[in-house]
Amino acid sequence: MSIRVGKTGNEAVAEAMRQINPDVVAAYPITPQTEIVQIFSSFVANGKVDTEFVTVESEHSAMSATVGAASAGARSMTATSANGLAFMWEIVYIAAGMRLPIVMPVVNRALSGPLNIHCDHSDTMGARDSGWIQLFSENAQEAYDNAVQAPRIAENPDVKLPVMVTMDGFIISHAMEVMEILEDEKVREFIGKYVPENPLLDVDNPVTLGPVDLQDWNFEHKRQQAEAMRNAKPVILDVASEYAKLTGRKYGLxxxxxxxxxxxxxxxxxxxxxxxxxxxxxxxxxxxxxxxxxxxxxxxxxxxxxxxxxxxxxxxxxxxxxxxxxxxxxxxxxxxxxxxxxxxxxxxxxxxxxxxxxxxxxxxxxxxxxxxxxxxxxxxxxxxxxxxxxxxx
Amino acid sequence: MSVPKDAGWKDVPKAGRILEPGSAAKYETGGWRTYRPVHIPENCINCLFCWIYCPDQAILVEDGKFKGIDYAYCKGCGICATECPGKRGNKALKMVLDEEA
Structure with missing residues (x-):
């Protein structure tokens, strides 16, 4: 049975992250996303998750550490907003190009300048061609539901792409609404045990990830990435239909x-x-x-x-x-x-x-x-x- | 990673990952070449300067004598032709446009 709660969008997504229990979260605070990682860090401090929480000095480092952790074989997450996402830019593309199934909630906020902390979609729209899957949410319920479905989409063998789960800054992130969450074990069962592909920490099977890739093969690897994005469409629908059986809430494209x-x-x-x-x-x-x-x-x-x-x-x-x-x-x-x-x-x-x-x-x-x-x-x-x-x- | 010559984008590991350790020897760097060294036997004194200087071990030697050039690995850097003293000022290695060789 689902649990009926009152939560803000940020609380709902932090709750989803607690239930996902990622191996590594590397994050840096930025309004209006700050609460997500702040609440999540309290879960870490209180032993509610097994996550290695990496406090970094910038968003560029947050995404870099997340890419490193995902390459090592960890189920890895971060979260950001606006200028934080912009600061990650270089590594955002690398995460997608390396085909790492990272999940990142993004709380939509206007990109500076002029300086503004409120909602618009300029941040994630700027990243629309970065190779990340982008799921938009109408309310806290959808932000939660998208966050729970995201690892399954990202980690699908035919996809292996990072996913942004977005919600509107303040309008969703800071407004409390009545919503339903799943029991912890239902979420854990739904997302399943993470089996990383070619993890660096598998020392019995040493691999090189992210090597130089020049004129001879780079085009082919980008073609694979384009195909993965095409593959994501039916996978998103399959995951949604399985999620509907669990929750009664139906999602499409x-x-x-x-x-x-x-x-x-x-x-x-x-x-x-x-x-x-x-x-x-x-x-x-x-x-x-x-x-x-x-x-x-x-x-x-x-x-x-x-x-x-x-x-x-x-x-x-x-x-x-x-x-x-x-x-x-x-x-x-x-x-x-x-x-x-x-x-x-x-x-x-x-x-x-x-x-x-x-x-x-x-x-x-x-x-x-x-x-x-x-x-x-x-x-x-x-x-x-x-x-x-x-x-x- | 040994990739078949006719491999396409569906056949290779994703994202350029190298899944086999110690596989650099199987990566044929000859595809980088613009100019290739061509050997002129009558000018060769078998000094093996080319063999000593080649950064890719692409000069093949047998019984202490120049045997040939491994074009699968020769990147066409031209160091061999530069270092070649030749015979009476006539070089035993000259660089020729790959498609004209």
Missing amino acids: FEEYKLDDADIAIVVLGSTAGTAKVAVDQLRAKGVRAGMLKIRVFRPFPAEEIADALKHVKAVAVMDRSDSFNAVGGPVFVDVRSALYDVDNGPKIVNYIYGIGGRDVTPDHVKTAYADLAKIAETGQVENPLTYLGIRE
């Missing part, structure tokens, strides 16, 4: 909310999905056929599946909580629009950049996007391909 018969729809990630559901319900009550698609798995990007789910919709708005500064639109918009390119007579598609630096987004904001979509659906004309939602003009 994305969640469709009243999308089946929708004329207009928005695509969104993270906590704003909850806000959008309220807006959808209010519009539905007035007879507007509004729907929503919430992306859970951003990497690998479920392009065909999203195209299929949106192909009947007349107008789609993609909500981006970060800007690509490419003078076109946000990163989610670019990927979703590309996914829809091959759909004949597909929906008109527009972009809304919102919530930057923690700017609040309310159901009314979301409803202005739906109002724009209704007009596009009616006229077939797009006046503003990109709108900065909630900006002071």
Whole structure:
């Protein structure tokens, strides 16, 4: 039976980490992630886990130590936010390129500058092409559920890639909600005993990891990495279906909310999905056929599946909580629009950049996007391909 | 790691991992070469300077005499040709573009 508790997102993820009981955690505090490793370090100090906790002097060292531990054969985790993730950058790519199944909760926060500690997705969106799997969470429950599923995805023999589990800074990380957690033994049984691949500490079978890899084979190893990301898609679904049997909570690559018969729809990630559901319900009550698609798995990007789910919709708005500064639109918009390119007579598609630096987004904001979509659906004309939602003009 | 010549990306250990210790001898560095040394027997005095200087033991010697060049390992560095004194100023090793050799 599940246990009903009140927890913040950070507490929920720290709880998942306690239950996963990783061999090594190397981490450095940064707002708004600090609580995760702070709470976890108390589990270490109180003997609640067997983890070797490595306090490091920076995030670059945190990810380096995590890569070292994972190479040695340890189930390894860390956690970070924003500039911490940026500081890890070099080793973030190395973790993926070395095919190490590290799990890292990332509490989404705006990247400086100007200095800001509040939620947007610029940190993890910047790392979207680093070779990590990215699971986004709408609330503390999903952050917990994604964290428990992450080791199974990362460690799958066909995948062997690191996984980021993200949640919105403060909005999820510091807000308490009623949620369900599993018993410790259920989690341990679900994730199973870790069997590392080619561990350095297996001295009877000495191996070299991360050697120089030049023109002759580097391309082939990158091709393997690309295939692993493709393999991750069915694995994520298999793990989700097994998790659903355990918890009753169903997860896919994305969640469709009243999308089946929708004329207009928005695509969104993270906590704003909850806000959008309220807006959808209010519009539905007035007879507007509004729907929503919430992306859970951003990497690998479920392009065909999203195209299929949106192909009947007349107008789609993609909500981006970060800007690509490419003078076109946000990163989610670019990927979703590309996914829809091959759909004949597909929906008109527009972009809304919102919530930057923690700017609040309310159901009314979301409803202005739906109002724009209704007009596009009616006229077939797009006046503003990109709108900065909630900006002071 | 000994990799078959026709191996593709699905056949090799992931991420460039080397799963076999002491396997550097099986890694054929000849693929790095742009120029290859070519031996001119009539100019060779068998001084074996090439054998002494070669950093990759790619000069083959038998019964104290120059026998040939192991192109599987010769990286084409050209040290042998530089050091070769030759006979009466005519070198016994010259560097030639690999595809023209």
